[in-house]
Amino acid sequence: VPREAPVRQGGARHEKRVEQDMSFTLVTPAPARLNRSEQAVPGSNTKFLQKAATGDADVVFLDLEDAVAPSEKEAARRNIITALNEYDWSSKTVSLRINGLDTHYMYRDIIEVLEGAPGKLDLIMIPKVGTAADVYAVDMLVTQVEAATGVSKRIGFELIIETALGMANIDAIAAASPRNESLHFGVADYAASTKARTTSIGGPNADYGVLTDVLADGSRAYHWGDMWHYAIARMVVAARAHGLRAIDGPFGDIKDGEGYKAQARRAAVLGCEGKWAIHPSQTTLANEVFTPSEAEVAQAQAILDAMTQAKAEGKGAVTLNGRLIDIASIKQAEVLVDMARQIHG
Numbered sequence: 330v331p332r333e334a335p336v337r338q339g340g341a342r343h344e345k346r347v348e349q350d351m352s353f354t355l356v357t358p359a360p361a362r363l364n365r366s367e368q369a370v371p372g373s374n375t376k377f378l379q380k381a382a383t384g385d386a387d388v389v390f391l392d393l394e395d396a397v398a399p400s401e402k403e404a405a406r407r408n409i410i411t412a413l414n415e416y417d418w419s420s421k422t423v424s425l426r427i428n429g430l431d432t433h434y435m436y437r438d439i440i441e442v443l444e445g446a447p448g449k450l451d452l453i454m455i456p457k458v459g460t461a462a463d464v465y466a467v468d469m470l471v472t473q474v475e476a477a478t479g480v481s482k483r484i485g486f487e488l489i490i491e492t493a494l495g496m497a498n499i500d501a502i503a504a505a506s507p508r509n510e511s512l513h514f515g516v517a518d519y520a521a522s523t524k525a526r527t528t529s530i531g532g533p534n535a536d537y538g539v540l541t542d543v544l545a546d547g548s549r550a551y552h553w554g555d556m557w558h559y560a561i562a563r564m565v566v567a568a569r570a571h572g573l574r575a576i577d578g579p580f581g582d583i584k585d586g587e588g589y590k591a592q593a594r595r596a597a598v599l600g601c602e603g604k605w606a607i608h609p610s611q612t613t614l615a616n617e618v619f620t621p622s623e624a625e626v627a628q629a630q631a632i633l634d635a636m637t638q639a640k641a642e643g644k645g646a647v648t649l650n651g652r653l654i655d656i657a658s659i660k661q662a663e664v665l666v667d668m669a670r671q672i673h674g
């Protein structure tokens with residue numbers, strides 16, 4: 330049963346939250362935000378920055394990290410500060426992807442952008458998070474800049490899980506700060522870090538499959554698997570156990586819309602709420618896939634209605650269209666109905 334959380338003092342979460350039962354432990358969900366599409370925009374490209382402010386992404390992350398060459402880091406910071414101050418971002422959640430803690434850019438990324446555009450960012454995206462202490466370090470720095478600039482809006486954190494170390498420490502990372510809002514699967518760096526034999530960014534790989542035994546007609550079939558299944562499923566579990574959103578990362582083949590949608594759908598089925606878009610065309614696809622269809626919402630509503638009636642009759646389980654539904658079905662259906670309400674208001 331959701332219940333009203335006490336108002337926390339200190340830390341990033343001052344607002345009243347509804348906590349969620351998970352065993353005897355109450356998990357506090359991150360503030361609700363639409364995060365169907367998460368558009369990456371390189372800070373080095375002023376035209377793209379301007380376009381992103383009026384695009385259709387739920388979340389835009391202004392990138393200082395891997396889409397920006399070392400020689401362009403300083404100009405990118407300046408461009409981002411200008412874009413934050415000059416464009417109207419009110420229809421979006423705006424995030425800043427800082428450089429990793431293993432670079433000498435990161436401290437200036439935080440200090441310069443937070444001081445140059447106070448109160449403008451909603452989120453900071455931390456790449457290549459390896460340990461909980463990485464999150465703590467950024468939290469400390471952000472907390473100091475917020476205090477010094479007198480900004481009362483608290484910035485939340487998006488954490489990219491994209492190294493073997495980050496995946497190994499994923500639960501501690503997810504629990505590392507009350508600012509944490511979401512975990513993201515950075516498939517490209519993850520492949521590099523785990524030394525996977527692939528050079529594509531996301532998507533399936535023909536070498537990841539199994540050959541069936543001989544079938545009745547004497548033939549054998551080759552079944553492709555999803556080589557990212559474990560990583561995404563693992564991330565979803567860590568995220569949800571700590572009240573965070575789980576977001577699937579990039580898909581590099583910009584021209585393959587059907588491929589993108591298939592990847593997005595399988596992430597949604599596992600519990601992800603959204604997916605990155607590295608091109609504006611992908612934001613439209615992500616918004617479409619991560620918006621539950623009318624038929625899905627109607628089915629969920631029918632389950633809720635049937636269970637309301639079952640409850641009135643003192644029953645815990647009934648059948649709906651020949652299928653058993655019970656009290657767990659209410660929770661499943663509520664996920665969809667709540668998502669539709671969040672999207673359509």
Ligand code: GLV
Binds near residue numbers: 489491514516518
């Ligand atoms: C994202 O940062 C990735 O490495 O895929």
Ligand code: MG
Binds near residue numbers: 515
């Ligand atoms: Mg990366």
